[in-house]
Amino acid sequence: MMQAVEFPIPEGSITVAGLTDYVQSLLEDNPQLRPVWVVGEVSSCKSHGSGLFFTLRDRQDGSLLHGVIWKSQVAKLATPPKLGELVVVGGNIRLFRGRGQYQLYGFQVLPLGAGMQALQYQQLRERLTAEGLFDPRRKRSLPEHPQTIAVVTSPQAAAWGDIQSTLRQRYPGLQVLLSPTGVQGDRAAASIERALARVAADGRAELVILARGGGSAEDLAVFNDERVVRAVALCPYPVITGIGHQRDESLADLAADVAAETPTAAAKRAVPELERLIQAHRDRQQRLEEVMMTYFGGVRSHLHQLRQRLDIAPIQRQLNREQQQLQNLKQRLIHASQQRLQQAQQRHQFLQERLTTINPQIVLDRGYAVVRNPRGEIIRSAEELRPGRVLSVKLAQGWVKVKITSTGSEGPAPFSQS
Known part of the structure; x- marks a missing residue:
């Protein structure tokens, strides 16, 4: 059995807590950092219940500084930090001991104009707008x-x-x-x-x-x-x-x-919602039926008026004229009814065919099958499979479980002769 070898601790060693305390005292007790005003571009800013958490980025080398402005200070800011804006933030540097990370605890934000990101964005937007890439036409x-x-x-x-x-x-x-x-x-x-x-x-x-x-x-x-x-x-x-x-x-x-x-x-x-398309078709069909019923009611009323006029008109010429008008109305009614019914039937047939084409059961009835892996996922490529795997195959009537013996990329595998 191997025995652990104990090495002596080098003289002058310091614990993590001790080093953290030392760095913390250097940062927080330095008069040049109490307070400090930092210039940077706001690269991120998130509002939280406890305050604003932000990141400043240096425009020259891209270095980052994380900071926070507590909720009690937010209302006192001259301006809240905005993404892409160049600002100067006043605050104190403190060490977050849990992560060994220093942060800027801000108490004031002053704008210095648009940051580099915002400026580049605006310049590119203006150039592409001039080219017509954003033209609504x-x-x-x-x-x-x-x-x-x-x-x-x-x-x-x-x-x-x-x-x-x-x-x-x-x-x-x-x-x-x-x-x-x-x-x-x-x-x-x-x-x-x-x-x-x-x-x-x-x-x-x-x-x-x-x-x-x-x-x-x-x-x-x-x-x-x-x-x-x-x-x-x-x-x-x-x-x-x-x-x-x-x-x-x-x-x-x-x-x-x-x-x-x-x-x-x-x-x-x-995409539209299929259920809404179906309901819209049913609504149109119902409105068509209502219009037809109203139209037929009006025609019946007009026919009744014509009969009354015929009853009180003894002159044969007047009777013939009214009968001709009645025949014309009848033909117009039949023609209009046939047209409306034909349009409704065509629309109904179109939607019926549409529903039929997207019915997965029809595909299964033609001899196709749906293959799924043990997790229920649909298998679309043989490259996903290996011999020995067990799969579930959904047929038009029922399902079966199969075990893979071989795979290939082109054509069905030949059956072996026993």
Whole structure:
């Protein structure tokens, strides 16, 4: 058995707490830091029940300083910190012992003008506006009943799950294509640009959703990148942006055909709700029946008046004229009724065919099957599977469990001869 070797503690060693106390005394007892006025660009700012938590960024080297302004001081500020604004913050430097991190505890904020981020944003916005990329006349209308939609987002993001769930509930049978991309970081702009190019090259989509959830100004800065804005503006299909944020709209929002507040809202704008379409059809059918009943009632009343006039008109010529008018009205009534009924039948047949085409049971009845893994997920590619795995196969009538013996990428596997 090995024995632990004890090494002597070097002379002059200090504990973590001791070092923290020493650094804390250097920071908090330094007269040059009590108070201190710090110039920086506000790169993030979040309101909390206890106060405002913010980050200042140096415009020269990008270094960051975290700070807090407690709730009791917020009302005394000359101006609250705003994202992208260059400010000078007065406060005291203190050490947060739990993390060994120093912070600026602010008591006053003074504006110094627009920060670099805000200035670059405004300059780019003005230049792209002059080029016409944000012109409302460039906006395209969305297809009323799209069959295929492409989604450009991160496959790991919650936004992707929200969009799939919303589209599945509102419009069953819709084909949804994912063009994966990064949505944060230095490489995200190029990644989004490539993802939109893939959608254009694929050619199946009728509509594109560009989405990500909320985040800080740094997280969402990619949607102000010129490459992303141009890719959105030049996309051959209508684009809906669903970028969750509570700030000024991004340049990508301005270039898009429709800008929604969140990924879920973007999915709702993309497709109508099937149940509402069905109900609208039923309402139109009911109104048509009511109009026809009213029309027939008016015709019957008019016929009754004509009969009364015929009863009191002994002259044969008057009788013939009234009979001719009655015949004309009858023909017009029959023709109008046939037209209205034909339109209603065509509309009913269209919706019936539409419901039939999106019924998954019909696909199963044609001999196809739905294969799911043990977690209930639908299997779309053999590359996801390995021999020995047990799968559930849903048929038109019932289901079976199968075990994989082999996989391949092209054509069905041949059956072995026993």
